[in-house]
Amino acid sequence: MTRTPTRREVLAGAAAGGAVLGMPAILKAQAPSVKVGLLHPVTGALAYEGEQGRKGALLAIEELNAAGGIKSMGGAKLEAVLADAQSKPEVGAAEIDRLAEAGVAAVLGPFGSGIALATTQAAAKHNLAHVVDVGVVDQIVQRGLKNTFRFAPGFGRVTAQGLENLVALNTAAGNPVKTVLIVHEDGAFGSGMAKLMNERLPQFGFQILDTIGHPTPTRDFTNIALKVKQANPDLVIPSNYKNEFILMARTLRQQRVQPKAIFAVLGGAASNIRFAREYPDAAENIIDNNHWFDPTKPLSKKFAASVEKKGWDLTYELMLNYSCMRLIADAIERAASADRAKVIDALASSTFSDHIMPYGPTRFENGQNQGAQIVTTQIRNKKIEVIYPKEFASAAPLFPVPRKG
Numbered sequence: 001m002t003r004t005p006t007r008r009e010v011l012a013g014a015a016a017g018g019a020v021l022g023m024p025a026i027l028k029a030q031a032p033s034v035k036v037g038l039l040h041p042v043t044g045a046l047a048y049e050g051e052q053g054r055k056g057a058l059l060a061i062e063e064l065n066a067a068g069g070i071k072s073m074g075g076a077k078l079e080a081v082l083a084d085a086q087s088k089p090e091v092g093a094a095e096i097d098r099l100a101e102a103g104v105a106a107v108l109g110p111f112g113s114g115i116a117l118a119t120t121q122a123a124a125k126h127n128l129a130h131v132v133d134v135g136v137v138d139q140i141v142q143r144g145l146k147n148t149f150r151f152a153p154g155f156g157r158v159t160a161q162g163l164e165n166l167v168a169l170n171t172a173a174g175n176p177v178k179t180v181l182i183v184h185e186d187g188a189f190g191s192g193m194a195k196l197m198n199e200r201l202p203q204f205g206f207q208i209l210d211t212i213g214h215p216t217p218t219r220d221f222t223n224i225a226l227k228v229k230q231a232n233p234d235l236v237i238p239s240n241y242k243n244e245f246i247l248m249a250r251t252l253r254q255q256r257v258q259p260k261a262i263f264a265v266l267g268g269a270a271s272n273i274r275f276a277r278e279y280p281d282a283a284e285n286i287i288d289n290n291h292w293f294d295p296t297k298p299l300s301k302k303f304a305a306s307v308e309k310k311g312w313d314l315t316y317e318l319m320l321n322y323s324c325m326r327l328i329a330d331a332i333e334r335a336a337s338a339d340r341a342k343v344i345d346a347l348a349s350s351t352f353s354d355h356i357m358p359y360g361p362t363r364f365e366n367g368q369n370q371g372a373q374i375v376t377t378q379i380r381n382k383k384i385e386v387i388y389p390k391e392f393a394s395a396a397p398l399f400p401v402p403r404k405g
Helices: 007-029 047-066 089-102 113-125 155-172 188-204 222-231 242-254 273-278 298-310 316-335 340-348
Strands: 034-040 078-084 106-109 129-132 148-150 179-185 207-214 235-239 261-265 287-290 375-380 383-388
Touching: 034 047, 034 089, 034 316, 047 078, 047 106, 047 242, 047 298, 047 316, 078 089, 078 316, 089 106, 089 113, 106 113, 106 316, 106 340, 113 129, 113 148, 113 188, 129 316, 129 340, 155 188, 155 261, 155 287, 155 375, 155 383, 179 188, 179 222, 188 207, 188 235, 207 222, 222 242, 235 242, 242 261, 242 273, 273 383, 298 316, 316 340
Parallel strands: 034 078, 034 106, 106 129, 129 148, 179 207, 179 235, 235 261, 261 287
Antiparallel strands: 287 375, 375 383
16 A cells, blocks of 8 residues: 655655755855965064055955956855964964964965064975065075965065165266165064165165164164264165154154155055155155055056055055965966965966066066066155156156255
């Protein structure tokens, strides 16, 4: 005798059938994600810079996912795994271990040179691609680490270009600058820059009157400002982080120290729009040689509009991390895989050019992007203007700077 199924059995069978029939659609809607570690110092002395870097990377992920994700992997979405280096190298290295355990395909960060030396070494143990966003100490890419890729230029390139641009500006103005004083933070970043400047400035005919180091953080620049005033250099070259740079510039203004120019090299706030807006008297006409985007590119203009819409400060940390995240996505796209070895190989062979920086196509040699370069900027009327090279310029240079009343 045939048994008539109960209503509960009919409903259960229908549900099971629906699950089987619906499975392809569910799988298609849930394309696997690709995890990328964002390791920045979002607390501690470098918190502002780290937070800006994180924002730039997240903006790129947002846009890339909206555009269809990693198409070679069926539209897989990029998933950010956030980590905080706490402005400390040893914490950054420990966070790398955590990110590796979380299954990330690559790591982006960590802004500070000292932190990058630790995190890239730690990532190498996991055969994990580490794209360095800013860290300029050249040792980062001089240790033979196959997993390390620095998109932006390092000390050697930055210093050489900065000095070339200084000579060009000085020559065009009739060589008003002859003497120089260097102020630098005493960590790996500032000390390395000061060393290179001391080696190379005399080769261009400049006399170095003094080199003054200071720790990070520094809460009072009065004594340093008085030393600068007494030396009376034609040019002051600072290399320090944002908070110290702002305090230094304000103190120089208060002490009525007026060199013919403040010509920063990787100045922590000299290319920072918040500094330009909040302290216009101290910031006006300061020149910097730094990472900055190409303002003539359509993608740059779109990026700047997105940043303004979100109410963020337009800074180079945003620019570089936005570009680096697009670089990583391009590598994963070409690798068609989140496999770490394949991602490393894809980065090593990269010719990525869909970025906002004033670079040509990416070409890594020993982990350093050979196409990377800085530009010279100047704060003018609360804006950051590119003044050199001319092909990227948004304003003519004001050099030497007129004395203020």
